[in-house]
Each structure stands twice: as structure tokens, then as C-alpha cells.
Amino acid sequence: MKAVVLAGGEGTRLRPLTFTRPKPMLPLGPDPIIHYVLSHLAESGFHDIIVIPGYLGDQIMGYVGDGSKFGVGVTYVVEPEGVTFGTAGSLKLAAHLLDDTFLVVQSDVITELPLREMGLFHSNRGGEVSIGLTTVEDPSSYGVAVVDEEDEIVKFVEKPPLGSSESNLVSTGFYILEPDVVDYIENERWDFAKDLFPYLMRLGQHLFGYASDAFWVDVGELRETSRSAGMPRLRVLPGSRTAQHLETASR
Numbered sequence: 534m535k536a537v538v539l540a541g542g543e544g545t546r547l548r549p550l551t552f553t554r555p556k557p558m559l560p561l562g563p564d565p566i567i568h569y570v571l572s573h574l575a576e577s578g579f580h581d582i583i584v585i586p587g588y589l590g591d592q593i594m595g596y597v598g599d600g601s602k603f604g605v606g607v608t609y610v611v612e613p614e615g616v617t618f619g620t621a622g623s624l625k626l627a628a629h630l631l632d633d634t635f636l637v638v639q640s641d642v643i644t645e646l647p648l649r650e651m652g653l654f655h656s657n658r659g660g661e662v663s664i665g666l667t668t669v670e671d672p673s674s675y676g677v678a679v680v681d682e683e684d685e686i687v688k689f690v691e692k693p694p695l696g697s698s699e700s701n702l703v704s705t706g707f708y709i710l711e712p713d714v715v716d717y718i719e720n721e722r723w724d725f726a727k728d729l730f731p732y733l734m735r736l737g738q739h740l741f742g743y744a745s746d747a748f749w750v751d752v753g754e755l756r757e758t759s760r761s762a763g764m765p766r767l768r769v770l771p772g773s774r775t776a777q778h779l780e781t782a783s784r
Contacts, residue, residue: 534652534709535631536579538570540640541587541612541623555589557640558596559752566752567593569643571603574636577648580605583630585623587612621729622721631712637725639706644749646707651743655709658684660739662714662730665707667749671695675703675751676726678742686740691726702742705749 540557557567574582582605586593590611600607610627612618618626624637634655636648646665655663664686666678673695679688680702688699704726714733723729733740 534634535581536574536636537583538638538640539585539620540593541585541618555592558592567640570640575604583608583627585610619722619724621718621723621725624715625718628715634711637708641752642706645747646745654743658741660741661711662740663709663743665705666702666742666744667705668701669703672698672701672703678702680742684741686742689730
């Protein structure tokens, strides 16, 4: 199965850090965020990876190269300058490379989500989309899923008002899609949570939620919620290799 890494956002939530470097290249301990994303994919058996960079994308391509240092092969599909892409919209740029079931991941998420198990889940459910889900206390900043007893998503709401959510299950930003899903993306501004997923559900397509309690953090949200504590930095504890050792440390 191929994996697509969406790496084109400007990282507005992380400014001023992203004025001079793209979000996936922000340092997290000794390595940039994208190092942990690609390492997790490689360790999960994904070796054919498409990276879609945009804003300051040369830095990403210069660091990742052909992917050999991660034990993977990387193909680049670059967002053209002057066009604003949504998360789903950029996927259409890679449509010619997606002829089978594939995984989509965000480049600002650090996780140990069990991707092999998620792949089996998707195959067994037989839907068009499987969305990796996790539980949070306050879901108001995320895409929220309500699932039935068969794990099918019956409602999906992007960033519901505080206190109004029907569920604490939120999207991890990891999706498994069938290739024909790309055909439903109407334009480059489309977003997965705001546009594509609700649209597919209105059409009667089947979306399933794979819930996991594995470690997961949205780096952008972590930064935002920590600003009041003195603009903390993100780091990995000395001697650690896994995302479980991620912590914030006040300056």
C-alpha cells in the first residue's frame, strides 16, 4: 500500500516558527517532525511514499531526498505556487499515482497508531474510507466522528462548538482511502473534514472509524494550547526513540 504525506501547509498556527521553515521541518529533539512521520511509516511497512510539499518545500525535499535514509522510496508531487490547496485538494495532484488502496497522513502529527492493524480493519470493513480515531477531552478543535456498533461513521462534524459535540472521538489525520475517492474531490480548496467526508456520507458512501488509544499528538495544537506556559519548546527525552517520550518543556 502506498502512503501519501501531506506537507504543503503554511503552518499558520505555529508562527513565527514557520516564517522561515515549513512545519514538517520544525525541530523536535535532534530531528525535524517529518523524520518521525517517515520513520513511523517505514516501521509500519510502508515503503512507497508520495510526499506533497508546497510552502518552502525545497527544505523538505532537501532533507528527505529519495527516502533511502529511511529505507523507503519517495516520489514528490509539488503544489504549484500561487494556488491555495485544502488537505483533500492537494491529493488530486497525485491522482495519477493512486491506482489502489492508499494511506493519507498529515505531516504535523506524531503518533504510534498501529497502521498494519488499521489496514486490516479497512480491508475487513470494505468501505470507501477508514479514518483513524482517537479520544480527546475537548474535541472542539478537531473533526469529530460519531460511530455505530459496526464502527461505521454516522456523523462527522468539523470543529463543533465547545460543549456541543456528540462524541469525543476525533480524527487523527490518518486515513485509508480507495482510489476512486479522489474523483469526488471537486476542487483544490477542498478539505477532508469540512468537505470530502461529509459529501461522501451524503452520497451514501461507507466511512468507518478505526479507534485507537495509541500515542497521538497534533504538534500544532500542542503548541497552541501551551502558549500561555511561556512559549514551550517540543523535545524528545535523551536516549529515547519513540513518540511516547515527547514532552513540552518551558523555556
